[in-house]
Amino acid sequence: MKLVNAIVQPHRLDDVKKALEAAGVHGMTVSEANGYGRQHGHTEVYRGAEYTIELVPKVRVEIVVDDRDAAAVVDAVVGAAHSGRIGDGKVWTVPVDDVVRVRTGERGPDAL
Amino acid sequence: MKLVNAIVQPHRLDDVKKALEAAGVHGMTVSEANGYGRQHGHTEVYRGAEYTIELVPKVRVEIVVDDRDAAAVVDAVVGAAHSGRIGDGKVWTVPVDDVVRVRTGERGPDAL
Amino acid sequence: MKLVNAIVQPHRLDDVKKALEAAGVHGMTVSEANGYGRQHGHTEVYRGAEYTIELVPKVRVEIVVDDRDAAAVVDAVVGAAHSGRIGDGKVWTVPVDDVVRVRTGERGPDAL
Ligand SMILES: Nc1ncnc2c1ncn2[C@@H]1O[C@H](COP(=O)(O)OP(=O)(O)OP(=O)(O)O)[C@@H](O)[C@H]1O
Ligand SMILES: Nc1ncnc2c1ncn2[C@@H]1O[C@H](COP(=O)(O)OP(=O)(O)OP(=O)(O)O)[C@@H](O)[C@H]1O
Ligand SMILES: Nc1ncnc2c1ncn2[C@@H]1O[C@H](COP(=O)(O)OP(=O)(O)OP(=O)(O)O)[C@@H](O)[C@H]1O
Ligand SMILES: [Mg+2]
Ligand SMILES: [Mg+2]
Ligand SMILES: [Mg+2]
Structure with a gap:
């Protein structure tokens, strides 16, 4: 199994949820995060200040999936989070050894 | 080493902490999360509304453990988080390459 | 690639950000967490109460890096977070299978 971890624009969360549901995902975990990427947050927040790194509010979405679904789930998140503008987000994937449904x-x- | 990641009901956090302490765990990280599983949050929150996915408040507990302790730590969390009701939670395990005690x-x- | 996950003292965040920037890191994700280590939070918060575990506020910093940069990034975080006092933090590293720049x-x- 894999853990798909997406850091996306908060206003894209609804679209990401819908795309995941359409992709047949049965569960997800959402939490708040802040971050910056290659522009150090500048272009996303304001222009001019050169030497401070701005942390920009983002949303984290995590989905544990079967190996065979991982690529489709990544594509679903990327497609729904994409606007073509700076700060659209990052999606990374981590191996999962085991999952238990409490x-x-x-x-x-079977626990997914 | 392994990272045990548990998403559980917030009111179970004290029991989970006690069970982990009893299992000999030396540290843990707790944070807020929201999520849904197979019922899309419906049954946990209300009945009737069919087409909206509800994000339900949960607590995330993370424990980095030695390989030989991982199974016992998972069992401790699952035992303490279990009520038999929908929404009890998910526990997943991820490989950890290295840990440093700052x-x-x-x-x-030794850093655990 | 690797995900470097650091749980550090909140007042060290600015130093950690500067050290990461100096190490050539292009992005990071920051979020809130609470936790305890070997002192069960006691020494960090107060003395005396023996049987309650205190969760102490911390900051989580996550950095996805190329394999060849992982050791230097861990060292940069550890160096910037270190005060020599109890509660300085933990840094762990997890394998990353893939990353996408949305x-x-x-x-x-290339997506980093
Ligand atoms: N290397 C990284 N490690 C951890 N988190 C990162 C990393 N890079 C970016 N992020 C997270 O992803 C969020 C979105 O990053 P962002 O989309 O700005 O990346 P980018 O590479 O700068 O792409 P773009 O040029 O489109 O802005 C950041 O706010 C941060 O939370
Ligand atoms: N596939 C998943 N990926 C990531 N997080 C998940 C996943 N499934 C569930 N979660 C997280 O676990 C929490 C608890 O899930 P839940 O216990 O409802 O799972 P379930 O499979 O629906 O089990 P149950 O039938 O007992 O409700 C969710 O709120 C969500 O945060
Ligand atoms: N085994 C662990 N698993 C997950 N998180 C941990 C673990 N140990 C510590 N942490 C996290 O790291 C934070 C800092 O831990 P801390 O620096 O107190 O570790 P320690 O081993 O007790 O070191 P020290 O003796 O210097 O206090 C904790 O508040 C918690 O969030
Ligand atoms: Mg950017
Ligand atoms: Mg459920
Ligand atoms: Mg400690």
Whole structure:
């Protein structure tokens, strides 16, 4: 399994949720984050100040998926988060060794 | 080493902390999250509305552990978080390459 | 690639950001967390109460880096977060399978 971790623009969250649902995803975790990328936050917030790094509010979306669904889930998030503007976000993928569904005790892909 | 990542019901946090302490865990990180699983949050929040996905408040607990402790730590969290009701949570495990204890510079399992 | 995950003292965040910038890092994600380590939060908060675990406010900093930069990035964070006092923090590293820059669709180290 894989953990797909997306840092996206907050106003894109609804579109990302819809795209994930359409891709057949059964669960996700959302949390708040702040960050910057190659522009150090400048172009996203204001112009002019050159020497301070601005942390810009973002939303983190995490989805644990079966290996065979990982590429489609990444594509769904990227497609829904994309506006073509600076600060659109980053999506990274991490290996997952095991998952447990607490209520039932199921493990592995069955727990998703 | 492994990172055990648990998304649980907020009112179970105290029980999870106690179970982890009883399992000999030396540290943990707690943060806020929201999410949904197979019921899309509906049954946890209200009934009736069919087409909106509800994000339900959860707590994230993360524990970095030695490989040989990972299974026991997962079991401790699952046991403490379990109520048998929908929304009890998910626990997943990710490989960890290295850990550093900042104050001492220790690395690997000694840093835990 | 690697995900470097640091849990540090909140008042060290500016120093950590500067050290990462000096190390050539192009982006990072910052979020709030709470936690405890080997002192169960006691020494950091107050003395005396023996049987409650205190969660102490911390800051999480995450940096996705190319494999060859991972060691230098860990060292930069550890150096900037270190005060020699209890509660200085933990830094752990996780393998990353893939990264996408949402705006451009770039993948892998080019997406960083
Ligand atoms: N190397 C990184 N490690 C961890 N998080 C990152 C990294 N780079 C970016 N991020 C996170 O992703 C968010 C979005 O980054 P952003 O889209 O600005 O990346 P970028 O490479 O600068 O692309 P663009 O040129 O389109 O702005 C940041 O606010 C930050 O939270
Ligand atoms: N596939 C997933 N990826 C990431 N996070 C998830 C995933 N599934 C669930 N979660 C997180 O776990 C939390 C709890 O999920 P939940 O217990 O409702 O799972 P479930 O499979 O629906 O089990 P149950 O049938 O017992 O409700 C969610 O609120 C969400 O934060
Ligand atoms: N095993 C662990 N798993 C997950 N997070 C941890 C773990 N240990 C510590 N942390 C996180 O790191 C933060 C800082 O820990 P801390 O620096 O107190 O570690 P320590 O080993 O007790 O070192 P020190 O003796 O210098 O205090 C904690 O508040 C917690 O958020
Ligand atoms: Mg950018
Ligand atoms: Mg559910
Ligand atoms: Mg400590």
